[in-house]
Amino acid sequence: MxxxxxxxxxxxxTVGTRDATTTLQxxxxxxxxxxxxxxxxxxxxxxxxxxxxxxxIAPDDPLRTDWxxxxxxxxxxxxxGTDDLGRDVxxxxxxxxxxxxxxxxxxxxxxxxxxxPAGLVAGFYRGTFDQIxxxxxxxxxxxxxxxxxxxxxTILGSSLTNATLAIGVAATPTYxxxxxxxxxxxxxxxxxxxxxxxxxxDLRVMGRHxxxxxxxxxxxxxxxxxxxxxxxxxxxxxxxLGVQPPSPSWGTMLNAAQQFLESAPWMAWxxxxxxxSLTLSFxxxxxxxxxxxxxxxx
Amino acid sequence: MLEYVIQRLAISxxxxxxxxxxxxxxxxxxxxxxxxxxxxxxxxxAGLEEIRQKYGLNDPIAAQYLRWVGLALRxxxxxxxxxxxxxxxxxxxxxxxxxxxxxxxxxxALAIAIPVGVLSAVRRNxxxxxxxxxxxxxxxxxxxxxxxxxLILFFSVRLGWLPASGFVSFVxxxxxxxxRMLMPAFVLGTTLAAVLMRQTRNSMIEVxxxxxxxxxxxxxxxxxxxxxxxxxxxxxxxxxxxxxxxMGALMGGAVVTxxxxxVPGFGRLIxxxxxxxxxxxxxxxxxxxxxxYVLINVLVDVSYSLLNPRIRIKGAVNAR
Numbered sequence: 001m002x003x004x005x006x007x008x009x010x011x012x013x014t015v016g017t018r019d020a021t022t023t024l025q026x027x028x029x030x031x032x033x034x035x036x037x038x039x040x041x042x043x044x045x046x047x048x049x050x051x052x053x054x055x056x057i058a059p060d061d062p063l064r065t066d067w068x069x070x071x072x073x074x075x076x077x078x079x080x081g082t083d084d085l086g087r088d089v090x091x092x093x094x095x096x097x098x099x100x101x102x103x104x105x106x107x108x109x110x111x112x113x114x115x116x117p118a119g120l121v122a123g124f125y126r127g128t129f130d131q132i133x134x135x136x137x138x139x140x141x142x143x144x145x146x147x148x149x150x151x152x153x154t155i156l157g158s159s160l161t162n163a164t165l166a167i168g169v170a171a172t173p174t175y176x177x178x179x180x181x182x183x184x185x186x187x188x189x190x191x192x193x194x195x196x197x198x199x200x201x202d203l204r205v206m207g208r209h210x211x212x213x214x215x216x217x218x219x220x221x222x223x224x225x226x227x228x229x230x231x232x233x234x235x236x237x238x239x240x241l242g243v244q245p246p247s248p249s250w251g252t253m254l255n256a257a258q259q260f261l262e263s264a265p266w267m268a269w270x271x272x273x274x275x276x277s278l279t280l281s282f283x284x285x286x287x288x289x290x291x292x293x294x295x296x297x298x
Numbered sequence: 299m300l301e302y303v304i305q306r307l308a309i310s311x312x313x314x315x316x317x318x319x320x321x322x323x324x325x326x327x328x329x330x331x332x333x334x335x336x337x338x339x340x341x342x343x344a345g346l347e348e349i350r351q352k353y354g355l356n357d358p359i360a361a362q363y364l365r366w367v368g369l370a371l372r373x374x375x376x377x378x379x380x381x382x383x384x385x386x387x388x389x390x391x392x393x394x395x396x397x398x399x400x401x402x403x404x405x406x407a408l409a410i411a412i413p414v415g416v417l418s419a420v421r422r423n424x425x426x427x428x429x430x431x432x433x434x435x436x437x438x439x440x441x442x443x444x445x446x447x448x449l450i451l452f453f454s455v456r457l458g459w460l461p462a463s464g465f466v467s468f469v470x471x472x473x474x475x476x477x478r479m480l481m482p483a484f485v486l487g488t489t490l491a492a493v494l495m496r497q498t499r500n501s502m503i504e505v506x507x508x509x510x511x512x513x514x515x516x517x518x519x520x521x522x523x524x525x526x527x528x529x530x531x532x533x534x535x536x537x538x539x540x541x542x543x544x545m546g547a548l549m550g551g552a553v554v555t556x557x558x559x560x561v562p563g564f565g566r567l568i569x570x571x572x573x574x575x576x577x578x579x580x581x582x583x584x585x586x587x588x589x590x591y592v593l594i595n596v597l598v599d600v601s602y603s604l605l606n607p608r609i610r611i612k613g614a615v616n617a618r
Contacts, residue, residue, distance in 0.1 A: 138309070139316035142588045142595075146550030147568065151584060154572045155327045231441045235554055238443055239569060254444060258558075261447070261455050268451060272444030280439035287435075 030292060037288020043281035050094055051101040060088035062095040062248040071264040081266040084256060085246075092248035093270050099249045100278065103164045103233035103242075104226045110168030111225070115175025116218065120206055122176065123183030130180070137173040145170050149232055153241045160233075160249070163242035167232045171225055178221055182214040189213075216293040223286030227279035234275055250275050299603070306599055310592050317588045318370070322363050325581045332379075332577045366581075375582035380574055385582035388567065396552050396563035398468065399486060402479055403548070404541070406487035407494055412534070415498025419533075420525060422503060430495065437492030442551055446485040446558040453481065463560035482559040486551050490544055497540045502533040535602070542598030546591050 031038055050057060060078075066086035074081040080089040122130040143151070152166035186192060187210065195209045236242030237251025245252050250271040257267035333349045334341070341349075350356050354365065369376070375385035418430035454462035461478050468475040505511065506529055514524045553565035560566075564583070571579035 135309075135312055135316060138313045139320060141546075142313060142317055142592045143584070144546035144550040144587065144591060146547075146553060147584065147587055150553070150568065150572060151324055151580075154580070155324060155329075157329065227439065234441055235443060239554070239557060241572075254447065258447060261451050265451050265455070268444075268447050272441065272447065275441045275444060276439060279441070280436065283435055283439050 031288070034288045034291065036284050037292070040281040040284025040286075040288065043277060044285055047097055047278050047281070048101065051098040054095045054098050058088075058091040058094040060091040062087065062092045063246050064088075071260060071267070073264075074266055080270045081264065083253070083267050084260055084264070089253075089267065089270055092253060093250070093274050095248040096250040096253065096271060096274065097278075099160060099243055099247065100230045100233060100275070103160065103167065104230035107164045107168035107229045107233075108171060108222055108226050110165070111171035111175050112218065112222065114168075115172045116179045116211075118172075119176040119179025119181075120183055120211065123180035124187060124202065124206055124210070133176060133180075137176050140173040141177075143170075145228075146232065146235065149236060150239070150241060153236055158236075158241050158244055160243045160247070163233055163236045166236070167229045170232075171229060174225065175218070175221070179214065179218065182217055183210055186210055186213050220286060220290045220293065223282060223289055227282040227286075230279060230282075231275065302603065303596075303600055306596050310596050313592055314589060317592070318367055318585060319363070321581055321585050321588070322366060324584075325577055326359065328575070328577070328580075330575055332575075370582075370585065375585070376578035378571075378579045379576045380579075385579055388579065389564070389583065389586060392562065392564045392567045395465065395561060396556070396565055399479060399482055399552060399555070399561060399563060400548055402483035403485075403487035403490065403551075406483050407490035410487070410491040411494035411498055412537070415495040415537075416502055416525070416530065416533075418495075419499045419502030419506060427499075430499070434492040434495045437488050437495075440488065442485050442489060443554045443558055445488060446481065446555060449481045449485065450558070465561050478559075479561075482555045482561055485558070486548065486555045489551065490541075490548065493544060494537055494540060497537050498533065501536045502529060505529045505533040508532075539598055539602050542594055542601075545594045549587060549591070 031041075064087060066082070069078070069082045069086040071084055072078060072082045072086075078088050078090065080093065083089055083092070118133055122133040140148070148170040149163075149166045152169055153162055156162035156166060191213070192205060192209055195205050200209070233242055234249070234251035234254070237249040238255045239251075240255065243249035243252055245256070253271040254268060257264070257271070260267055331346075333346045333353075333355055337345050337349050354362060357365075366376075373386060377384045378388055381388070414430050414433070418427040421427055450462045453460045460481055464478060466474045466478065506525075511524060511529055514528050515521075519527075549565070552563065553568055555561070556563045556565040557569060564587075567579070568583050568587070570576075571583055
């Protein structure tokens with residue numbers, strides 16, 4: 001059915017474009033009714049830009065130490081102050097965005113790439129494969145998320161890539177469960193029966209009919225789990241199990257800040273505020289997205 | 299009912315078996331030679347071989363696994379490489395501290411979540427509701443370890459009201475214990491409070507629109523009586539479930555919280571054993587954590603079906 005829509009649009013370009021603008025306008029009107037969600041989405045986009053443009057935006061080299069500028073309070077030269085090695089905190093926070101985004105987005109991407117197909121197949125075919133997958137996710141989910149991530153990082157070794165991998169693997173069972181549940185809910189629906197009646201094979205039914213139907217729920221889950229993954233990376237780095245110094249991860253920065261709470265409290269403010277504002281914005285945007293994608297809301 | 303409990307326990311047994319396999323292989327995959335760690339750096343080849351013999355590290359991996367599981371089932375998880383204390387003993391020394399922290403943080407969370415959640419459900423779409431929702435969103439988003447650092451900065455460094463770290467046993471010094479546990483319990487309870495508040499609000503809203511509530515109102519009961527006598531009782535059932543499901547997050551949170559406030563509990567033990575490559579300890583601690591979590595989940599499921607007779611049927615297993 002989606003294929004038909006595009007065919008019509010391309011053969012009748014004028015109608016197609018007009019349709020597109022009205023859809024966009026309608027989408028915008030619905031989004032504009034939720035200022036908090038819009039604000040959240042804007043901040044998330046700003047952080048994405050910050051992460052991508054870190055080399056050009058950051059005023060200073062995040063690794064350059066300066067023995068004459070150790071633990072200086074915020075000033076015109078260093079708007080967020082300097083750390084225990086005389087590095088510019090603002091530049092480190094900006095570069096830290098890159099690390100946090102990388103860990104948050106790629107780990108959840110990994111969880112989706114592994115979890116969604118597994119859940120799709122398990123829910124679609126049921127049977128033995130489903131049973132095996134479910135017992136495995138049961139066992140997997142019996143480890144508290146963070147403890148599983150700590151265990152995996154111990155096996156893999158401490159680095160940004162390994163922390164991302166560990167968080168992704170720890171988040172995978174959630175996506176298997178969610179996808180399976182959604183597939184179970186939709187495989188008996190009329191549109192699936194219809195597709196079958198028209199002769200669609202298993203792969204086509206799964207990929208072209210069920211997957212688009214459950215995609216919005218998965219998208220909402222992703223916006224909820226990315227902030228969780230960002231916090232998890234910060235915690236791993238804070239514990240010394242993730243990104244290693246001198247890399248400017250918000251978690252490692254907070255770890256260093258702990259020793260200087262009396263003499264340089266700003267070292268603790270900014271990385272934490274950065275995490276907080278980013279996760280809060282993700283959650284605001286995610287809440288909005290959930291309402292926005294809810295078809296009952298028209 | 300009994301059938302249901304047995305079925306849940308059987309599934310849990312399978313899960314536990316898979317867990318033990320994962321933990322065992324996981325620990326074997328940690329880079330580094332356990333014999334080397336046990337013997338210390340100056341040991342020679344003969345010394346290493348002796349240790350390998352003693353701990354059966356030369357045996358086939360399957361034999362090692364079976365021996366470990368066999369001993370574990372009899373309550374023997376081996377002894378720590380570093381302290382030579384048995385794993386069970388170490389854990390039973392550390393666990394009460396974390397249990398106290400967890401209980402206090404659950405109390406904090408409930409004390410915040412239930413009144414605020416009920417209020418925002420009863421006063422839905424008023425300023426109260428918006429403020430409560432904003433707070434719960436902040437509670438969900440704030441990184442707890444940063445919250446902990448900020449509390450230390452404010453209450454210990456700035457105001458000097460509360461000690462930043464350290465631990466004294468409740469038995470020796472109840473007041474000192476509680477003042478030191480206050481900030482950790484609040485930090486650990488924050489996320490939980492946010493989650494529980496949302497759940498309280500949602501289920502109270504659902505309950506408040508139910509027919510029997512309308513009946514209670516129409517027979518002339520005052521608003522307060524309806525809420526306290528009729529609505530809360532049913533409205534809090536899902537909250538119990540969510541509380542149970544949050545135990546895993548609580549255990550994970552305890553790791554970080556104990557690290558910040560230097561509480562010598564179970565969470566710190568996990569990190570320490572990982573850092574010191576104390577394999578038997580890592581193995582035992584993770585196995586205990588996962589098993590406890592599985593058992594809690596069974597208890598939650600069973601208590602849920604006890605609290606809510608409508609789902610006391612086979613459906614509950616399939617729904618999971």
